[in-house]
Amino acid sequence: MSDPAYIIRNYRLEDFDKLVQLWVEVEKLRQACSCTSLQDLVEGLGLPNHFPEKNLFVAEIGGNIVGYLDVMPELNIRRVVLSCLLHPEHRRKGFAKRLIERAVHRARELKVKIAHVNIPQESAMDNRLFSEMGFRFVRHFLELRMDLSEDHLLKINQIASTCRRLRRGEEDKLVQIQNRSFANTWGYSPNIIEEIIYRTSLPNCSPEDIILACDADKPIGYCWTKINFGDKKAISRGKGRIYMLGVDPDHRGKGVGKQVLLASLSHLKSKGIRIVELTVDSENKTACFLYRSLGFEVHTSSLWYEKVLN
Numbered sequence: 001m002s003d004p005a006y007i008i009r010n011y012r013l014e015d016f017d018k019l020v021q022l023w024v025e026v027e028k029l030r031q032a033c034s035c036t037s038l039q040d041l042v043e044g045l046g047l048p049n050h051f052p053e054k055n056l057f058v059a060e061i062g063g064n065i066v067g068y069l070d071v072m073p074e075l076n077i078r079r080v081v082l083s084c085l086l087h088p089e090h091r092r093k094g095f096a097k098r099l100i101e102r103a104v105h106r107a108r109e110l111k112v113k114i115a116h117v118n119i120p121q122e123s124a125m126d127n128r129l130f131s132e133m134g135f136r137f138v139r140h141f142l143e144l145r146m147d148l149s150e151d152h153l154l155k156i157n158q159i160a161s162t163c164r165r166l167r168r169g170e171e172d173k174l175v176q177i178q179n180r181s182f183a184n185t186w187g188y189s190p191n192i193i194e195e196i197i198y199r200t201s202l203p204n205c206s207p208e209d210i211i212l213a214c215d216a217d218k219p220i221g222y223c224w225t226k227i228n229f230g231d232k233k234a235i236s237r238g239k240g241r242i243y244m245l246g247v248d249p250d251h252r253g254k255g256v257g258k259q260v261l262l263a264s265l266s267h268l269k270s271k272g273i274r275i276v277e278l279t280v281d282s283e284n285k286t287a288c289f290l291y292r293s294l295g296f297e298v299h300t301s302s303l304w305y306e307k308v309l310n
Ligand SMILES: CC(C)(COP(=O)(O)OP(=O)(O)OC[C@H]1O[C@@H](n2cnc3c(N)ncnc32)[C@H](O)[C@@H]1OP(=O)(O)O)[C@@H](O)C(=O)NCCC(=O)NCCS
Pocket: 181, 182, 185, 245, 246, 247, 248, 251, 252, 253, 254, 255, 256, 257, 258, 259, 279, 280, 281, 284, 285, 286, 287, 289, 290, 293
């Protein structure tokens, strides 16, 4: 039974602070409720083609926001990606199902074929919830972690001569190499230049954190690193991220991926980063092999669920 005191409604711009408050409270309770960080959420709100007032739904009670469900449209591949956060003290009230129903309704309005959602593996309640709502498990993703201060990584100390940093004004080159590298990768939605310009202009991102492997001056591989400047806790822990890594299909299997990844780890280390994290599809054998061979280890994992919409 759903408690009617919980109101499900569209997000409004003035809700922003309450949304952040929800995050802060859930984090204090240290619950693994979402695969999206606060930073991902905030960045997503500003993305070109994402209209949060149409695509983000909140659950409210007594003037407080106690849950949200974001519907990120990726119309070029006819899917939406859902991400949600529910306050643990307001579970079992039935409003989560209403949020999901609202999100699925919105997905249908957008005329997409598929809704995907990524859930921490240990969050049994959410895995059950989405299964009950007609979603089925499709993919297992791994969160890998590596400590750059460990001895065996002392060899990572310089950017290889064939690698260089991206320059402002070269965003079109990044769009090309990224879309070529990830074409046919499960769940990848080709980027447009506006998205790349938006993402490379965010406070925690700079073109110089994106390392290119070049053949003459043509990018044939790249590694997009991120340093969490916006998050005081992350910087105190010295955390960075391998956000994207890709090699042009015509240049694979020749060591380019390994080289650009090593150059990127070296770059992160030079910025004072100690812990590096990344997400990889467990079915991506080449990438898993590469990361593990350099010392990355599984930290946590998450499950993707899918609902096919008629
Ligand atoms: C993953 C990717 C970046 C690897 O790039 P690459 O240039 O082909 O990789 P490398 O040639 O540097 O090979 C790296 C290691 O993987 C191994 N490897 C290469 N192809 C492999 C395969 N098909 N299966 C298993 N291992 C493989 C190599 O032997 C090498 O190890 P070694 O140095 O010990 O010999 C590339 O395949 C890619 O762009 N894939 C699509 C995008 C993607 O999935 N990115 C990762 C997202 S997390």
